[in-house]
Amino acid sequence: MNASTEKVFVVGGGIIGTSIAYYLSKRGLSPVVIERSDIASAASGKAGGFLARDWGIGTVTQHLHQVSFDLHEDLAKELGIDSFRRLPTLSVEGGKPKGRQQKQSQASWLDGEIRQLKVLDTGTAQVTPAEITRALMDAALRNGAALRNAAVTGVRTEPKDGGGRRLTGLCLEGGEVLDAGTAVFAMGPWSSLAGDWLGVPIPMEGVKSTSIVYSGCDSARDEPFALFRLPP
Template sequence: MCFKVVICGAGVVGSSVAYFLSKRGVPAAIVDRAGVAPAASGKAGGFLAKDWNDGTPIGPLASLSFSLHEELAQTLGLDSYRRLSCHQVAVSGPSGSEPKRVDGVEWVDIGVQGHAVMGTEKTIAQVHPKQLTEALMKSALDHGCSFHVGVVQEIKTELRGDSKHVAGVIVDSQFVPCEKVVIAMGPWSSQCTQGLKLPPMLGQKYHSVLMQNERELSQAIFFHGLGDPEVYPRPKGEVYVTGFPDTPVAVEDLPGQEVVRPDVVNRLTETMKLVSTELGRAEVTRYQACYLPISVDGLPLIGKLEEVEGVYIATGHGCWGILNGPATGLVMSELIVDGVAKSVDISPFDPNRFKVFDDMHRVGSSADSC
């Protein structure tokens, strides 16, 4: 059987591509070694900001995707989606004085030095990324797509006249023929191709702690001080705490098997005790870690490769992967079906901007490990 489209990766980007392709009547086969949303798409915070990327190449993509999130939440019935506010709060830690609430700050009451509004319910929202990704995948499967657990080892190409075309992919040492392939494997995208003129994809490791608070909070906080952690309250009292990122590296951990370092998650937990009486007594329910995909120039790779007909890539979204996943899926479906992205200009993310690379820097150096 020759698949029309094979999507490598079942995170939020790959699942979004499958979802929007299925809406166009194009059934895709999605392949992932660890299931649906095994890595960052299951462990990220799901913080959504409409206008924080305004004035940058990502701005139009983010604005479109912010709107798509609300539409998808209604269509897919996502109860984790909601609007909330966001503040930056400067803190110094305990000063010996009694905890004190500050007007405008919902739950930080220790060592507050100042605060500023970063966004209101008009521009800030959130969604649980795992719920979103699984719902996108379920809808895609209900509309003709198929999901396969397997390790994508290589993209095979063939010459047709004077041009190189995709022939298929190698999955678990078996050749799977296809007409088009989409690389959407986040920081592991570098490991499933050989010889393509693309830069290495790196991963930036973030740890996070999940807490269960006694009440539901509705104000996300970006701290200034004490290492600048970030806190995203979720519905039903759950609170997501993250921060203290590692330097971007070539990822060795497998998807879904990211190693959690006790020193980092303990630091996150202890920091909450230094800023909030409320979160200081909240129950810790989970420690976890994930890698955010980082490109060498900081911009995503979204588009079609010129050197091989039928190869597309969508990765490198950094900390805005959950936010920009839906819009990326939409424009990729347009590119595949119509030959051009219509909803937003993706030229700043053209993967062909990396045409000249030394062989040692090309992707595909660890093809068997993805």
């Protein structure tokens, strides 16, 4: 790929799309991110941001877990991410204590009836997803990337020597067509749309879930823990 001539389009302004744009811009390219709404407007801005370095041990994604965790920590320093913090994770079982309830030495702000409280892992961390996603985009823009607010509705292709087809354009809502020879589709669950455009099955669909954000009390901010609750 010739960094001086090749234009890469990245469709989607979530954590994956902005990460790709950031690292392409560091290699001397000028990627164009196309986002139909705002940066980090979907799952990348609403997730819990919980990171666990060793929770993939023994699986095919073990190395990915570890590299990803370390990379988040490096990016926090590189991009000035204020919300990144290492914190231990506790396992909490609610319910009436079997004996006399002792005041826990960890997470002293945790109230209610607690049957059991124990350390689950210390190699964990948390980051605000929207902050790191926007920081990646801002850094990419400083490096020469561009951001286009538009919705991609399809692609244009043409036959390729030796068989198959190659990308020639991205169709935007409203009828505009961008000349494009290289594109990355990083649209989260909407990436299945790209499968329809390209004639490639992408077995992906969105699943609704609930995320609740509470205003933290001072004691929780001063003594941060991630909690995994076991049913009583």
